[in-house]
Amino acid sequence: MTFKATLIGFSAILMWSLLALFTAASGKMPPFQLSAICFLIGSLPGLVVLGMRPERIALLKQPAKVWITGIAGLFGYHFLYFTALRNAPAVEAGLIAYLWPLLIVVGSALLPGERLRWYHLAGALAGLVGTILIVARNGVAFDDAYLLGYGAAFLCAFTWSGYSLITRRFEAVSTDVVTGFCLATSILSFVCHLALETTVWPATTFEWLAVVGLGLLPVGAAFYAWDFGVKNGNIQLLGVASYAAPVLSTLILILFGFAEPSWRIALACLFVTGGAVLAAKDMIFRNRATVAQPAE
Numbered sequence: 001m002t003f004k005a006t007l008i009g010f011s012a013i014l015m016w017s018l019l020a021l022f023t024a025a026s027g028k029m030p031p032f033q034l035s036a037i038c039f040l041i042g043s044l045p046g047l048v049v050l051g052m053r054p055e056r057i058a059l060l061k062q063p064a065k066v067w068i069t070g071i072a073g074l075f076g077y078h079f080l081y082f083t084a085l086r087n088a089p090a091v092e093a094g095l096i097a098y099l100w101p102l103l104i105v106v107g108s109a110l111l112p113g114e115r116l117r118w119y120h121l122a123g124a125l126a127g128l129v130g131t132i133l134i135v136a137r138n139g140v141a142f143d144d145a146y147l148l149g150y151g152a153a154f155l156c157a158f159t160w161s162g163y164s165l166i167t168r169r170f171e172a173v174s175t176d177v178v179t180g181f182c183l184a185t186s187i188l189s190f191v192c193h194l195a196l197e198t199t200v201w202p203a204t205t206f207e208w209l210a211v212v213g214l215g216l217l218p219v220g221a222a223f224y225a226w227d228f229g230v231k232n233g234n235i236q237l238l239g240v241a242s243y244a245a246p247v248l249s250t251l252i253l254i255l256f257g258f259a260e261p262s263w264r265i266a267l268a269c270l271f272v273t274g275g276a277v278l279a280a281k282d283m284i285f286r287n288r289a290t291v292a293q294p295a296e
Helices: 002-016 019-025 031-052 054-060 064-087 090-097 100-110 118-135 144-168 177-196 205-232 235-241 244-255 263-279 281-292
Strands: none
Touching (some): 031 054, 031 177, 064 090
């Protein structure tokens, strides 16, 4: 189950790598409006499942701490991320916010049955270096004039890593509850949109398709897959593997003509891949040992 669940969790990372492409193709819709629409779309598959299997609705009856954790994780992360981008340069804010995989790896040592090894930490740091090469390709300059944005980005990283780690402790809670988390995040994002933004609708069918793609994959199915993965899979490996998202995202942008290839991207791929392999050392050698055992 651990290997299968880890693969399912990794599928979320693959879907998040499409976030930049779909966002770039979705037009000029403001972030909270886009978030409200995408999370509404993201809740639809779960609502369909609940409609086809009404008996699963009972699984939504969970303690308040589960709902608070889920809504704070999904909405809190996006609220803080958008706040960071509004109050600090995107490169610096993005780098700080993307500390969450490292925080997951380090924080996993506090979970029951988990043990943090040197190669988990080394793999996470290698992934962080790869991310810096991708995100900070034009340089990084931290300015105390943007402390509010930097602070929001730090809180953003702690929010998502905290959500992921706490979710691990709710392993008995069905992933069906993510449907409710998405709906609540959609409603709260809509409230923020009305209070802070001017409504802008997609201008073309292509932009609408990009919005739907966002809602179905990186802002939809990815959260269901991540929930199942962190509850049942190798959370340390998933934390390290999360650094693949910005690298894969950049490669996809290059493929579709939104970015140019460079030596930084190749080097980043080496760091991220090497870090993931290092962090997965236990799983790789355990699987080899299992294959090597003679049949009785």
